[in-house]
Amino acid sequence: xxxxxxxxxxxxxxxxxxxxxxxxxxxxxxxxxxxxxxxxxxxxxxxxxxxxxxxxxxxxxxxxxxxxxxxxxxxxxxxxxxxxxxxxxxxxxxxxxxxxxxxxxxxxxxxxxxxxxxxxxxxxxxxxxxxxxxxxxxxxxxxxxxxxxxxxxxxxxxxxxxxxxxxxxxxxxxxxxxxxxxxxxxxxxxxxxxxxxxxxxxxxxxxxxxxxxxxxxxxxxxxxxxxxxxxxxxxxxxxxxxxxxxxxxxxxxxxxxxxxxxxxxxxxxxxxxxxxxxxxxxxxxxxxxxxxxxxxxxxxxxxxxxxxxxxxxxxxxxxxxxxxxxxxxxxxxxxxxxxxxxxxxxxxxxxxxxxxxxxxxxxxxxxxxxxxxxxxxxxxxxxxxxxxxxxxxxxxxxxxxxxxxxxxxxxxxxxxxxxxxxxxxxxxxxxxxxxxxxxxxxxxxxxxxxxxxxxxxxxxxxxxxxxxxxxxxxxxxxxxxxxxxxxxxxxxxxxxxxxxxxxxxxxxxxxxxxxxxxxxxxxxxxxxxxxxxxxxxxxxxxxxxxxxxxxxxxxxxxxxxxxxxxxxxxxxxxxxxxxxx
Amino acid sequence: xxxxxxxxxxxxxxxxxxxxxxxxxxxxxxxxxxxxxxxxxxxxxxxxxxxxxxxxxxxxxxxxxxxxxxxxxxxxxxxxxxxxxxxxxxxxxxxxxxxxxxxxxxxxxxxxxxxxxxxxxxxxxxxxxxxxxxxxxxxxxxxxxxxxxxxxxxxxxxxxxxxxxxxxxxxxxxxxxxxxxxxxxxxxxxxxxxxxxxxxxxxxxxxxxxxxxxxxxxxxxxxxxxxxxxxxxxxxxxxxxxxxxxxxxxxxxxxxxxxxxxxxxxxxxxxxxxxxxxxxxxxxxxxxxxxxxxxxxxxxxxxxxxxxxxxxxxxxxxxxxxxxxxxxxxxxxxxxxxxxxxxxxxxxxxxxxxxxxxxxxxxxxxxxxxxxxxxxxxxxxx
Numbered sequence: 001x002x003x004x005x006x007x008x009x010x011x012x013x014x015x016x017x018x019x020x021x022x023x024x025x026x027x028x029x030x031x032x033x034x035x036x037x038x039x040x041x042x043x044x045x046x047x048x049x050x051x052x053x054x055x056x057x058x059x060x061x062x063x064x065x066x067x068x069x070x071x072x073x074x075x076x077x078x079x080x081x082x083x084x085x086x087x088x089x090x091x092x093x094x095x096x097x098x099x100x101x102x103x104x105x106x107x108x109x110x111x112x113x114x115x116x117x118x119x120x121x122x123x124x125x126x127x128x129x130x131x132x133x134x135x136x137x138x139x140x141x142x143x144x145x146x147x148x149x150x151x152x153x154x155x156x157x158x159x160x161x162x163x164x165x166x167x168x169x170x171x172x173x174x175x176x177x178x179x180x181x182x183x184x185x186x187x188x189x190x191x192x193x194x195x196x197x198x199x200x201x202x203x204x205x206x207x208x209x210x211x212x213x214x215x216x217x218x219x220x221x222x223x224x225x226x227x228x229x230x231x232x233x234x235x236x237x238x239x240x241x242x243x244x245x246x247x248x249x250x251x252x253x254x255x256x257x258x259x260x261x262x263x264x265x266x267x268x269x270x271x272x273x274x275x276x277x278x279x280x281x282x283x284x285x286x287x288x289x290x291x292x293x294x295x296x297x298x299x300x301x302x303x304x305x306x307x308x309x310x311x312x313x314x315x316x317x318x319x320x321x322x323x324x325x326x327x328x329x330x331x332x333x334x335x336x337x338x339x340x341x342x343x344x345x346x347x348x349x350x351x352x353x354x355x356x357x358x359x360x361x362x363x364x365x366x367x368x369x370x371x372x373x374x375x376x377x378x379x380x381x382x383x384x385x386x387x388x389x390x391x392x393x394x395x396x397x398x399x400x401x402x403x404x405x406x407x408x409x410x411x412x413x414x415x416x417x418x419x420x421x422x423x424x425x426x427x428x429x430x431x432x433x434x435x436x437x438x439x440x441x442x443x444x445x446x447x448x449x450x451x452x453x454x455x456x457x458x459x460x461x462x463x464x465x466x467x468x469x470x471x472x473x474x475x476x477x478x479x480x481x482x483x484x485x486x487x488x489x490x491x492x493x494x495x496x497x498x499x500x501x502x503x504x505x506x507x508x509x510x511x512x513x514x515x516x517x518x519x520x521x522x523x524x525x526x527x528x529x530x531x532x533x534x535x536x537x538x539x540x541x542x543x544x545x546x547x548x549x550x551x552x553x554x555x556x557x558x559x560x561x562x563x564x565x566x567x568x569x570x571x572x573x574x575x576x577x578x579x580x581x
Numbered sequence: 582x583x584x585x586x587x588x589x590x591x592x593x594x595x596x597x598x599x600x601x602x603x604x605x606x607x608x609x610x611x612x613x614x615x616x617x618x619x620x621x622x623x624x625x626x627x628x629x630x631x632x633x634x635x636x637x638x639x640x641x642x643x644x645x646x647x648x649x650x651x652x653x654x655x656x657x658x659x660x661x662x663x664x665x666x667x668x669x670x671x672x673x674x675x676x677x678x679x680x681x682x683x684x685x686x687x688x689x690x691x692x693x694x695x696x697x698x699x700x701x702x703x704x705x706x707x708x709x710x711x712x713x714x715x716x717x718x719x720x721x722x723x724x725x726x727x728x729x730x731x732x733x734x735x736x737x738x739x740x741x742x743x744x745x746x747x748x749x750x751x752x753x754x755x756x757x758x759x760x761x762x763x764x765x766x767x768x769x770x771x772x773x774x775x776x777x778x779x780x781x782x783x784x785x786x787x788x789x790x791x792x793x794x795x796x797x798x799x800x801x802x803x804x805x806x807x808x809x810x811x812x813x814x815x816x817x818x819x820x821x822x823x824x825x826x827x828x829x830x831x832x833x834x835x836x837x838x839x840x841x842x843x844x845x846x847x848x849x850x851x852x853x854x855x856x857x858x859x860x861x862x863x864x865x866x867x868x869x870x871x872x873x874x875x876x877x878x879x880x881x882x883x884x885x886x887x888x889x890x891x892x893x894x895x896x897x898x899x900x901x902x903x904x905x906x907x908x909x910x911x912x913x914x915x916x917x918x919x920x921x922x923x924x925x926x927x928x929x930x931x932x933x934x935x936x937x938x939x940x941x942x943x944x945x946x947x948x949x950x951x952x953x954x955x956x957x958x959x960x961x962x963x
Contacts, residue, residue: 053957058882059588109880112828139826147641147676154637154695155681164826179646182693183637190634313826318878325820345801346849349823350918352878353736353832353848356957357914358939364915404933432937 020044021092022100022449023074023082024438025067025257026268027107028294029056030317030356031398032066034074035438036082036098037453044449046457048078049433053356054294056107063107067256087258100449101263104271104441106135106294108250110312111243114166116141118152118184119176123203123232125384127170130236132383134243135267137295137312139164152180154187161191167246169197170239171212173204173227181208185215192220201242203227203235264445268297269308271440275454276301278443279393282455286387288417289436291397292316292372296379299436300387309383316372316399317355323348323371326378333558334370334415336570336580337363362580365405366573369412372399376416389554391419394428395458401432406545407576410463411500419467420554424524425532426465428543431458461543466529468551471521474498478551479523481515495549497521500572503547510536513547521551548576589900591734591846591911592861592963595891596900598732599716603723604707606630612724614717618709620744620871620890625723627705633687638678639694642670646694653686653696660685667696710742710871712890730891733861735795735846736913737832738874738885739808740839743771745792747862747870747889751775754797754859757851760785767791771842771870771887773862776853783807786841793842793872795862795887797854798919804843808835828880842874844885847911852919855911857962865889902961904928904942912944914958921962922946928956 021044022037035049050073055066075082081096082088089097113136117124124142131138145157161169171184181204191197202212202224209224216222223242225235244267251265272289280287280301289299295312314322323331328341339347347367351357359368380386394417400409410428419426435458443450471478479495483503493515495501505511513532515523523529534542552572558565570580589596608627612618639646650657652668661667661680668678684700713728750772751758758774763785772786774796780803786794805822825834846858870889877883904910904924912920922944931941931953940956 057880109828137826149643149676151641151643151676153641153678154635155641155678158634158681163830165828177640179637179640179694183640183695186635186637186693186695194632194634321820321824324823342800342802343850345819347915349737349801350848350850350914352823353876354913355878358955358957359915360939360955360958361915361917367915402937404937 021098022102022442022446023071023088023098024101024441025071025103025105025263026434026437026441027054027056027063027067027103027105027256029054029106030294032063032070033105033434034067034070035434036074036078036080037438037442037449038080043456044452046433046435046453047080048074049435049438050074050077051434064256067107071257084260086260088260090259090261097260100442100446101259101261102441102445103251103256103263103265104268104437106268106312107256107265108247110295111136111168111246111250112139112164112166113137113243114139114141114161114164114169115172116145116157116169116184117172117174118180119174121172121174123172123227123235124174126232126236127172127203127239129384130239131170131243132310133240133269133308135247135269135310135312136243139166152176152183154183157184157187158191162196166197168199168201168243170201170203173202173208181211182215185212188212188220189216192216199223199246201225201239264441266441266444268437268440269310270444271437272297272299273301273306273308274440274443274450275299275436275458276395277306278451278454279395279459280306283393285392286390286421287393287395288387288391289395289397289431290376290400290413290416291431291436292376293398294318296376298380298383298386302387307385309379309386311379314375314379316368316375317351320348320351320355320371323375326374331370331374332562333565334373334569335566336366336573337566338562339367360404362578365403365408365578366580368399369403369408373412373415380416389418389420390422391417391426392421392423394419394426395431395436396428397431397434397436401430405576405578406430406462407502407573407578410465410545410548411572411576411578414465414500414548414550418554419465420469421467422524424467424522424526424529425540426467427461427541428463428465429459430462433457461541463543463545463548464534464540465548465550466515466523467554468495468517468549469522469554470519471497471517471551471553472519476518478518478521479515479549480518481513481529483511483513483547486510493549495551497551498553498568499551500575501549501551502545502576503542503549505534505542505546507535507542507544510534515549588902590902590961590963592857593732593900594861594963596730596732598711598713598728598730598888600711600713600726600728600888601719601723602707602709602726603719604705604721606702607721608705608707610718610720610723612709612715612718614715616715617713618715618726619712620708620710620869622709623706624709624715624726625707627702627707629704630702631699633697633699634681635690635693636667636678636681636696636698637694638668638696641678642668642676644670644694647691649691649694649696650689653689655686657686657689657696667698708742708744710744710873711888728888728890731861731865731889733795733846733858733887733889735844735874735885735887736848736876737799738842738844738872738876739804739831739833739836740793740842740874741837742874743793743842743872745769745771745870747771747773747865747868749773749863749866754856755853758782758796763789765789771795771872773854773859775859777851779803780807791841793844793874795844795846795872797845797858798847798850798852799843799845800851801849804833805835808833808838829877830879832876832878836874836876839874842872844872844874844887847919848913850918855919855921855962857909857921861963904956904959904961909962910942910944910959911962912954912958913960914955917954917958920946922952922954924959924961925951
């Protein structure tokens with residue numbers, strides 16, 4: 001889990017405030033975004049954000065160009081002057097500049113790290129999880145470098161390392177014969193001599209570390225850690241710190257936007273963690289945040305613990321080819337129409353060739369959603385330690401926040417996470433302006449600004465889902481109830497098993513919802529959900545989209561033959577306002 | 582509007598191009614600044630590079646370290662081709678250690694159960710590939726050439742580089758080239774294959790010995806089968822074939838196995854070659870063309886390029902890919918992929934119901950239908 005001893009926003013809420021405005025530049029290979037916060041009626045609020053295509057890759061090949069364009073665009077949109085003669089004025093003076101300026105995102109190349117265990121070791125999963133808490137692309141070599149008979153192959157190891165070109169390699173000693181350790185270290189010594197690998201972190205006993213040092217020599221930057229002397233948590237923290245520092249070295253070298261005071265770089269992993277942790281404590285709930293842009297990032301937090309999963313090799317743009325590693329049937333099961341495996345492969349490859357294109361027709365939106373759901377579902381389910389189905393609040397960034405159909409976004413989130421919290425209610429937030437990372441980045445320097453932004457701007461719900469489990473046969477009514485508005489007007493609700501129903505509520509009016517389950521159906525383990533007051537201050541916010549009653553059961557993947565499945569998905573989506581034709 | 586890797590349209594006629602011709606390792610540069618070059622001229626020569634690696638054969642074969650020589654397929658001192666078996670052991674189930682590259686087994690280390698293997702990359706010559714003038718020399722690497730003529734961007738390619746005369750093998754851009762249409766006379770030529778080619782036609786083109794092909798689109802299964810069947814790597818699993826994790830890797834892992842350069846202009850599937858592109862190639866039938874098929878979407882974006890030498894008719898300024906009314910554009914996303922349209926407006930912001938702004942342009946499809954298309958889904962054709 002992430003170290004919680006560093007300055008946390010929650011503890012800083014009461015701190016004296018000297019900063020009144022903030023600017024965050026958030027850059028990766030897909031987007032250059034600038035987010036501006038300023039004082040409005042005594043509180044720092046979100047003012048504007050601008051997202052432009054990133055210039056980090058050819059033809060421009062310079063991330064700072066897009067970053068500067070985004071800052072200038074913010075100036076134009078808001079009329080706020082940010083740039084003085086020497087760049088962004090910090091702190092602001094004479095109405096020019098901002099008080100806090102921070103940079104987040106993936107402004108440099110991610111750290112590429114290979115992890116190879118010589119023999120089985122429980123440390124491997126610890127090392128992988130540590131790597132995936134940083135802005136690193138982790139390549140796990142352990143199984144891929146063994147022959148059919150299970151022996152570690154030096155030539156397979158060499159080919160795998162040359163194929164990935166890691167910035168750092170972690171070699172972990174497991175339960176294997178001495179000859180295997182020798183083969184692995186010998187192969188690495190050849191790769192070091194050939195300048196393929198330069199940083200090697202050996203996680204092994206003193207004797208094996210010594211042997212590695214002798215065989216590899218002094219040309220590599222060799223670091224060692226002995227599992228007999230340090231706990232797995234310490235080893236993970238050390239690796240995390242090492243990879244974080246490697247990334248920051250590269251990122252700091254990029255002077256994205258000139259400023260009178262150099263901006264702090266706060267990694268997205270850290271920024272997102274600060275915010276999700278703060279929200280979890282504030283609401284006493286389990287929070288999950290997801291953002292898919294240049295790779296995928298999950299943050300989750302309960303009031304006591306938090307964690308992050310960074311998968312820079314998984315997304316629906318530059319890394320969409322990761323979908324080809326998945327059985328196509330697992331993707332097509334989420335489609336509201338029939339698509340052949342061949343057409344799906346072509347869609348994926350064409351998107352990979354032109355990663356900046358957008359799905360703008362319903363057919364393409366449905367395919368993109370199906371790929372997204374299955375990719376993220378797989379990563380979420382494969383990751384250990386997550387809160388599982390106990391999710392109270394989902395904060396969704398890109399691409400959900402860019403989806404033109406809110407129904408598509410809501411259903412995708414429910415399908416990825418299969419949430420089923422004890423309360424039976426899942427609230428959803430669309431982070432259209434990238435406030436999760438921007439608030440976290442600014443929060444490192446000014447927790448009070450971040451707290452204001454999170455509470456007043458980030459957490460506006462767009463939908464709330466009631467999760468119904470169990471129940472009767474498909475089509476039989478499993479939930480009945482009503483929504484009663486303050487003026488006495490009522491709306492009846494009847495939801496059949498196997499369906500998802502949208503109760504469109506007036507977000508400006510208070511309504512009392514009462515739902516009673518039929519048969520063995522339950523909501524949060526109970527047979528009824530009575531007097532749920534939505535709308536108005538201090539009540540559940542059903543959101544602009546409305547209250548969804550998800551009676552599809554858990555787990556969500558549709559069953560049956562291809563035609564039945566696609567018809568069922570089409571009905572779910574249509575019930576939420578998304579039609580394929 | 583960005584058309585990677587340049588900011589220019591997919592088809593440029595009478596343009597000026599600056600082309601880097603660089604070796605992948607140190608070598609000797611043959612040309613000097615101001616030299617006039619033709620496509621077949623050698624620009625630089627890479628020296629052979631040798632290096633020794635250890636192959637831990639005993640561990641892989643599961644045999645005692647001091648017996649490693651007994652399991653060699655040929656004695657110490659023998660040469661091996663990449664993929665050839667160096668050592669073999671086992672009873673009913675054979676375990677083989679293959680050569681990672683062309684090289685020689687220099688010695689056996691019986692203490693560690695390893696072989697010292699000397700890999701040699703041999704010499705390599707880098708051709709100018711285009712006609713033009715050497716503008717700059719990059720010491721030990723190559724040269725930057727200023728060239729005049731015409732250029733077409735493809736979207737995906739396999740194989741390396743090719744030089745040849747253009748032959749239009751299909752009478753239309755929306756027709757598949759079948760094996761019966763392939764002619765022996767196409768040997769050494771760059772053949773325009775229309776909408777697509779299947780495995781039988783690809784095999785026939787290989788048999789005939791074409792230098793390269795330009796085609797509208799390809800089926801992923803066909804190209805995967807064509808590039809891997811019959812090679813030592815067997816027909817590859819889909820994910821493995823298309824997903825390389827090296828930041829500069831080619832788009833397909835077996836791209837190097839292509840017996841000739843293959844360039845697709847539209848993408849994957851059965852998508853006709855855009856009429857503008859087909860007409861451009863037909864205009865230059867019999868002209869000398871150069872193909873660079875390399876494609877990469879990692880940290881080093883590369884897109885296939887086709888150069889046709891010509892005289893400088895332009896003023897040397899680069900063509901812009903700005904969306905302007907009247908310009909021909911190609912839709913490059915989803916079901917509409919490959920559709921050619923005419924731009925009717927410059928780009929403007931369109932806001933969705935949830936407030937998300939998208940930069941779009943209005944385009945007119947051939948049937949007269951007007952449609953707003955995100956700018957990121959459009960590519961200026963010429």
